[in-house]
Each structure stands twice: as C-alpha cells, then as structure tokens.
Amino acid sequence: MHLLIPAAGMGKRMGSDRNKLLLTLRSQTIIHWTLAAAIASEEITWIGIIAQPADLPDLQRIIEAAQPSKPIQFIQGGSTRQESVYNGLQALPEDAQQVLIHDGARCLATPSLLDRCAIAIRHCPGLIAAIPVKDTIKVVDDNKIIQSTPDRSQLWAAQTPQGFNVQLLKECHDMGVRQGWEVTDDAALFEKCGYSVRIVEGEETNLKVTTPQDLAIAEFILATRFGA
DSSP: OEEEEEOOOOOGGGTOSSOGGGSEETTEEHHHHHHHHHHHOSSOOEEEEEEOGGGHHHHHHHHHHHOOSSOEEEEEOOSSHHHHHHHHHHTSOTTOOEEEEOOTTOTTOOHHHHHHHHHHGGGSSEEEEEEEOOSOOOEEOTTOOEEEOOOGGGOEEEEEEEEEEHHHHHHHHHHHHHHTOOOSSHHHHHHHTTOOOEEEEOOTTOOOOOSHHHHHHHHHHHHHHHOO
16 A cells, blocks of 8 residues: 655644654654554555655654665655645556555554555545544634534544545546645545545544644653553
8 A cells, every 4th residue: 555644844833943743752753653653554565755855854864763664755745735745646656556645743643543544445435534523513603603513423523544546536636726626635625526535433542743732642642652
C-alpha cells in the first residue's frame, strides 16, 4: 500500500515560527512518531512525504535516524493542503492503485489503524477513519444563536488516514482545479464528485496536534502508551 503524508504546513495555531511537525514530542519530533507508525505498518510498502524544500534537511536527518525498512520519497509541497496532495498524487509510482493519505500532525495513529485502512480500501472506492461524536453539536448563525441540534447518532468526527482509488482521486482533484473547489480534506472532493466514502472506525487517541494544548495531550498519551 502507498502512503502519502502531507507535511508542508507551518502550524500557525501552534504559535511556532517553523513547521510544527519538527517540534519536539517526548524527545523526538512530531513527524518522527508519524513515520514510526508508517514504518511499523505491515501493509504500507511505500511512503511519500509532501514537504517544503526548507524542511528537507531536517526531515532527511529524521529519516536517516529511523533507518526505514521501506522506500521514502520527498515530494514538493504546495501552498495549501489540497495542492500538496495533488502534487503527491502525481508523484505516486505508476503501479499505485490505492493510496492512503495521513496527516503528518496525526502522530498518534497506530500501525494497526493504518493496516485496517489499507486492507479496507481494497474493497471500496474511498474511506476515512472516523469516530462517533460524543458531544451534542449545535448549529449556530453569525450571531452565535443556535439554529438546530443535529442527531448525534449520525455524526462522526473525521480523522486520517483517508484512502482512495488512485485514478478516481486524481480525477476528483483535476475536477477540483477546474471548478475552483477549496476543501479541507480529500473525502470532500470525492463526495463532491458523487463517489461514496466508507467509514473505518478510527481511534480516540488519533488526535491532530494543532495547538500547544494538543501537544501536552499527545505527551500524556505517548507516556501512557510507552511508559513514562
């Protein structure tokens, strides 16, 4: 299975002046933990890291230290996540039929989750890891007045990895460019083009490290998982 890791952002909400994936988390970088899960996955055979040129020296050092057992390729990032994934799709090996896309900031995903998604995408056109929403959700207007309360039983919080048939996703990205669509994830592009997207149960601990508070939570989860 081929895996693309978008890692080209800056992480403004983290308040950092550099790529947040290079920040330290339990004596390693955030991207180290993401890569460690991908390398340990039994199903992943090829990894593409979508990054900006300025980060390549740091990323190369991280990869060398990890001593990966599978090929890792660097791909030029774009100005948005959508552009970055588009670039990643063009750089996939010609024999790639399915692809998983996993945000570099979701550094707590386990190899087991990656494996389950890799197996599931062989039997459907598209999928996302997601978990049921526990909180009651309110839809509000511009004045912060509640307009409705959707049925929580039908709400799921999207995570990554997300998986797709490569050819179909390329077609969706091409359509997105022609139509000027701006979306926050690849599943939204897939949905806009009329394709079905299946849910694979994700992991409660598979949070996206976006803020300093997330970093503290991730520290706790890793300490619990691997020992203090």
